[in-house]
Amino acid sequence: MILHTINKSPQHSAISACLRIIGKGSAILLIEDGVYAAISPSPFHNQLCDLKIYALEADIKARGLSDKVLPGIETVDYQGFVALTAQYDSVQSWF
Amino acid sequence: MIFSLAIYGAPYASQAPDTAYQFANAVIASGHKIHRIFFYMDGVQNATKLASPPQDEADIPARWSRFILDHQIDAVVCIAAALRRGVINEEEANRYDKPSSNLAEGFTLSGLGQLVEAGIESDRLVTFGY
Numbered sequence: 001m002i003l004h005t006i007n008k009s010p011q012h013s014a015i016s017a018c019l020r021i022i023g024k025g026s027a028i029l030l031i032e033d034g035v036y037a038a039i040s041p042s043p044f045h046n047q048l049c050d051l052k053i054y055a056l057e058a059d060i061k062a063r064g065l066s067d068k069v070l071p072g073i074e075t076v077d078y079q080g081f082v083a084l085t086a087q088y089d090s091v092q093s094w095f
Numbered sequence: 096m097i098f099s100l101a102i103y104g105a106p107y108a109s110q111a112p113d114t115a116y117q118f119a120n121a122v123i124a125s126g127h128k129i130h131r132i133f134f135y136m137d138g139v140q141n142a143t144k145l146a147s148p149p150q151d152e153a154d155i156p157a158r159w160s161r162f163i164l165d166h167q168i169d170a171v172v173c174i175a176a177a178l179r180r181g182v183i184n185e186e187e188a189n190r191y192d193k194p195s196s197n198l199a200e201g202f203t204l205s206g207l208g209q210l211v212e213a214g215i216e217s218d219r220l221v222t223f224g225y
Contacts, residue, residue, distance in 0.1 A: 095224025
């Protein structure tokens with residue numbers, strides 16, 4: 001199972017490329033500008049609902065998005081980020 | 096668990112060096128080990144000792160140098176990426192007849208093979224793209 005990190009906003013092709021190939025049981029961690037995919041309304045809302053999605057809390061706060069995060073998305077701190085990389089078999093970074 | 100990090104982004108141009116720095120600290124705080132940090136592409140700019148940002152801003156290159164020395168981490172800068180961007184150690188400065196060098200303490204110039212080796216030797220290789 002792979003942890004996919006995405007650091008670009010949904011405007012960029014990173015998230016759509018990731019969603020095309022992501023496998024069952026794998027998860028996405030949104031970081032940096034990637035957290036813009038975690039808010040409502042998100043162009044990827046429907047696809048994200050079927051997946052386990054995490055988002056980096058510091059990057060959400062830095063962008064003032066704390067009260068806009070979609071339900072079902074779990075926020076993590078940097079130690080949570082480390083724990084996720086350890087929990088999944090490998091990490092694939094999309095940028 | 097043994098981690099290695101690959102950093103592709105330059106300080107002040109990309110958030111990658113900052114995310115990677117916070118992640119690296121969290122790796123240590125979580126009781127894991129860092130085998131190597133590999134600076135590649137524009138990420139080589141993290142290894143300059145001549146950056147002089149304003150005092151109220153984070154000195155990202157100096158912060159890496161301190162972290163690397165404090166935790167005795169192998170920090171490798173891709174030599175091909177570094178030389179073409181003007182990140183150079185004394186030995187290479189002499190070889191190419193340059194007037195000075197700027198590679199900060201703690202960093203080593205080496206080849207891309209070190210990134211491959213880091214992938215083999217570590218349980219996790221985490222890339223921080225630009």
